Structures are given as structure tokens and as C-alpha cells.
Amino acid sequence: RKEVEQDPGPFNVPEGATVAFNCTYSNSASQSFFWYRQDCRKEPKLLMSVYSSGNEDGRFTAQLNRASQYISLLIRDSKLSDSATYLCVVNLAGNNRKLIWGLGTSLAVNP
Amino acid sequence: ETGVTQTPRHLVMGMTNKKSLKCEQHLGHNAMYWYKQSAKKPLELMFVYNFKEQTENNSVPSRFSPECPNSSHLFLHLHTLQPEDSALYLCASSQVLEDTQYFGPGTRLTVL
Numbered sequence: 001r002k003e004v005e006q007d008p009g010p011f012n013v014p015e016g017a018t019v020a021f022n023c024t025y026s027n028s029a030s031q032s033f034f035w036y037r038q039d040c041r042k043e044p045k046l047l048m049s050v051y052s053s054g055n056e057d058g059r060f061t062a063q064l065n066r067a068s069q070y071i072s073l074l075i076r077d078s079k080l081s082d083s084a085t086y087l088c089v090v091n092l093a094g095n096n097r098k099l100i101w102g103l104g105t106s107l108a109v110n111p
Numbered sequence: 112e113t114g115v116t117q118t119p120r121h122l123v124m125g126m127t128n129k130k131s132l133k134c135e136q137h138l139g140h141n142a143m144y145w146y147k148q149s150a151k152k153p154l155e156l157m158f159v160y161n162f163k164e165q166t167e168n169n170s171v172p173s174r175f176s177p178e179c180p181n182s183s184h185l186f187l188h189l190h191t192l193q194p195e196d197s198a199l200y201l202c203a204s205s206q207v208l209e210d211t212q213y214f215g216p217g218t219r220l221t222v223l
Contacts (some may be wrong), residue, residue: 004153032210043201043214044154087154091210098167099210101154 001026003100006088010106017078021105023088024070030100032091033064033071037084038104044087047073078109114138117202117215124192125223132187132218134202142207143185145177148199148217160185161207192222 006023013019025033033050048055050062050071061074075082088102115136124130136143145157159167160179174196176188185202199219203212 034210041219043216045214046211049211098156098159099212103151103153 002102003027004088004090004102006086006102006105008103008105010108012108012110013078014110015078015080017109018074018076019078019107020072020074021086021088021107022070022072023102023105024068025088025090025100026069027090027092027100028066028069030069030090030092033062034089034091034099035060035062035071035073036087036089038087039084047086075107078107080109080111083107083109114213115202115204115215117200117218119218120216121219121221123221123223124189126192126194128192129188129190131189132200132202132220134185134187134215136183136185136202136204136213136215138204138213140204140206140213141182142205142209143179143182144203144205144212145185145187146201146203148201149197154201158187189220192220194222196220197222 003026035047036044037047038044048057050064054063059076063072085104085106087104090100118133141162143160147155156169157171158177163179174191178186199217201217202215205212
């Protein structure tokens with residue numbers, strides 16, 4: 001089983017749609033969780049951290065389910081500019097700040 | 112944004128060449144990273160430097176040689192690479208013991 005697993009997509013949605021991505025992780029000792037966004041031929045950029053209580057930033061909502069070992073990202077009212085690859089990232093406990101990256105989920109928002 | 116810069120942005124080299132990638136961060140961070148991103152694969156961590164000291168070498172072949180002269184600069188020296196080393200090489204920085212990493216734009220490397 002991969003350490004961090006995502007559906008690569010692509011997800012093709014119309015503008016204004018709501019879309020959700022899931023990401024599963026294999027190590028139950030994982031402590032920190034993130035969603036990064038990567039535009040085509042650009043570097044990854046932090047979108048949001050994922051907290052146990054869930055968190056929201058505008059149109060984006062991230063949630064963590066420790067029992068089932070998955071995190072999710074919900075995007076409401078999709079914009080054309082949301083088209084990108086969304087990378088799920090997990091960090092293990094301890095002093096080794098080693099991030100484990102998923103392959104990414106590709107999203108295309110169409111007019 | 113100029114928080115983390117990388118040069119060159121594109122590099123084509125032969126298998127017998129020697130070249131170096133450069134990364135500079137202007138964020139006051141004390142940890143720096145090299146990642147490799149290949150098509151159809153997740154980001155692979157190559158090296159980690161904390162306070163200029165290498166703390167992780169993720170089983171990277173010796174044809175990749177990192178150098179960190181200070182907390183703001185990171186180099187990746189390349190020699191006798193293979194075509195399968197063609198990829199996007201990303202540099203990142205963070206504060207030590209913090210998870211949020213900031214990436215440079217990457218160097219797209221092609222080995223012929």
C-alpha cells in the first residue's frame with residue numbers, strides 16, 4: 001500500500017461546481033497533514049493545513065478522519081483558476097520533518 | 112515571488128557533463144531541501160540540510176552531490192547522470208521543526 005494515496009483524476013467540472021478529493025495515508029502515527037497546490041510546470045504551494053477539527057478557508061474546506069486515515073479537500077463554487085494539481089502531504093511524528101507526498105489529483109474547471 | 116530562487120530554470124546536459132544547480136532562499140529559514148519530481152511519481156525527497164548540516168540522504172546515487180555553504184544557499188552538483196535522471200528538481204526551505212515548506216520554481220533537467 002502506498003504511504004499516501006490519491007485518485008489522480010483528472011476531475012473535469014464546470015465552473016461553479018463543488019468538487020471533493022480524498023487522500024488516504026497508511027501510517028497511523030502521522031501527525032501533520034496538508035494540501036498543496038501545483039499549477040502546470042510550477043512549484044507546489046501550500047494551500048492549507050488540515051487540523052483534527054477541520055478547517056475552512058473561503059471556498060476551501062479540509063477535513064481529517066484519523067479513524068479511517070484519510071483527509072479530504074472540498075472546493076465550492078469552482079473557478080477556472082482552481083484548475084491545478086492538488087497534492088496531499090503527510091508528516092510523521094517526531095523530529096524527522098519528512099513530508100510524504102501523494103501523486104496529486106488533477107482538477108480542470110471548465111467554462 | 113522571490114522567496115526561494117533557483118538557477119538555471121532549464122538545463123540540458125550530456126551524460127558526461129558536470130553541472131551544478133543553485134538554490135537561494137531569502138526567507139530567513141534554517142532548513143533546506145532538494146526534491147526530485149518525475150512524471151507519474153510523487154515528489155521524492157533527496158537531501159535535507161538543517162543549519163547547514165546534512166540530516167538526510169534519501170538513498171540518492173553519488174552522481175548527485177549536495178553542498179550547503181550557509182543556511183541561505185544550497186547547491187546540487189551533477190556528474191555522469193543518466194537519462195532517467197531527467198526530471199524537475201525542486202529546492203525548498205523552512206524553519207527547522209516546522210512543516211510548512213516554501214518551494215523554488217525548480218530546474219527542469221534533461222539528460223541526453
